[in-house]
Amino acid sequence: MHGDQPHGHPSGGPAGPAQQGDWPAGYPAGYPVVESDRLTRFVTRMHARTPRWVAPLAAVGCVAAGIGYTLLSEPTRSAPDALPTCFLKFLTGLDCPGCGGTRALWYVLHADLPAAARHHFLFVFALPFLAYLFVAWAGRQAFGWRLPELRIGPKLIGGFLAAWLAFSVVRNLPWVPFTALYV
Numbered sequence: 001m002h003g004d005q006p007h008g009h010p011s012g013g014p015a016g017p018a019q020q021g022d023w024p025a026g027y028p029a030g031y032p033v034v035e036s037d038r039l040t041r042f043v044t045r046m047h048a049r050t051p052r053w054v055a056p057l058a059a060v061g062c063v064a065a066g067i068g069y070t071l072l073s074e075p076t077r078s079a080p081d082a083l084p085t086c087f088l089k090f091l092t093g094l095d096c097p098g099c100g101g102t103r104a105l106w107y108v109l110h111a112d113l114p115a116a117a118r119h120h121f122l123f124v125f126a127l128p129f130l131a132y133l134f135v136a137w138a139g140r141q142a143f144g145w146r147l148p149e150l151r152i153g154p155k156l157i158g159g160f161l162a163a164w165l166a167f168s169v170v171r172n173l174p175w176v177p178f179t180a181l182y183v
Contacts, residue, residue, distance in 0.1 A: 056138035063134075071109065075102045097168040098123075100183035119183050122164055 036044070088096040100119035107116035108127065117124045132150065139145035171181035 053142035056142045059134070059138065067105070067109065070102055070105050073102075075106055094172045095168070095181075095183060097164060099171075103183065122160075122167055126160070 086096055086099055088094060089099060098120070101123045104116040104120040104123045107113070107119065108124065113124060129150065132147075133152075136145075136147040136149070139147060170178055171183075172178075
């Protein structure tokens with residue numbers, strides 16, 4: 001900005017009430033207002049009409065389906081010569097970042113936390129936090145409950161993701177102390 005222009009407004013004028021040529025509250029001048037398409041209008045109408053408890057109920061249904069799959073498939077029993085079902089492990093022979101998570105869930109559902117932690121420690125560590133966050137969100141959405149918030153900021157999420165990445169690398173190292181992490 002040059003020294004001869006007053007500060008406060010992008011056009012160089014003083015900050016204050018709207019001047020002629022300023023942008024209106026909506027779109028900038030010259031940009032056409034785009035009409036929503038039929039699908040967007042339909043989704044918007046459905047969202048406005050849907051009761052607030054539907055999203056938590058759908059999420060509970062997805063979690064129940066995952067738990068049901070885990071219990072029915074019994075991922076801890078497989079033939080010793082069976083091919084891996086994980087595509088990354090099938091192609092590379094490496095454990096993926098989520099490898100062992102289904103078996104860990106199976107052991108959690110059967111109250112065997114040491115075996116669950118053996119298969120995926122970070123999953124077992126994160127499970128109580130994820131469960132609390134889900135209950136707090138679902139309770140607020142469906143019933144208006146206000147549970148105490150967990151203050152999870154970007155640094156904590158970044159730290160957890162970095163630990164997960166480090167865990168994923170370390171569990172694939174071929175040396176003796178790390179081979180115990182193979183699943």
